Amino acid sequence: MRTLLAAICVIVAATVPSTAMTMSERDKDAIRNLAQILAGEQFCGLEFDQDILTKRLTSDPDGIPEGFLVALEEAMTVARFTQEHITGSHKAVHCATVKALAEKSGILKAPIE
Secondary structure (H helix, E strand, C coil): CCCHHHHHHHHCCCCCCCCCCCCCHHHHHHHHHHHHHHHHHHHCCCCECHHHHHHHHHCCHHHCCCCHHHHHHHHHHHHHHHHHCCCHHHHHHHHHHHHHHHHHHCCECCCCC
């Protein structure tokens, strides 16, 4: 069974070993990528399926490394700040990537009208 981070890595197209219990560099990278995707929901005008996200995040609570929530909140703050400064072609590429990863992982509902 995949851990929470494995579910996150599905979103960012990577895998994490099921024994991950502490914050490795790979864990931190997965959390930063997840934060960019989650922050991109509003920034890019997307809507994610909250039920699927919740199921993935609660499927293996023992697999959540120490410090996950704090690291995610910090990464979300950085992601939102970064997105405030993205414009033009950079925004187009960023949002296309967020959308593609969300579609690939099955969390994308539909564009917000």
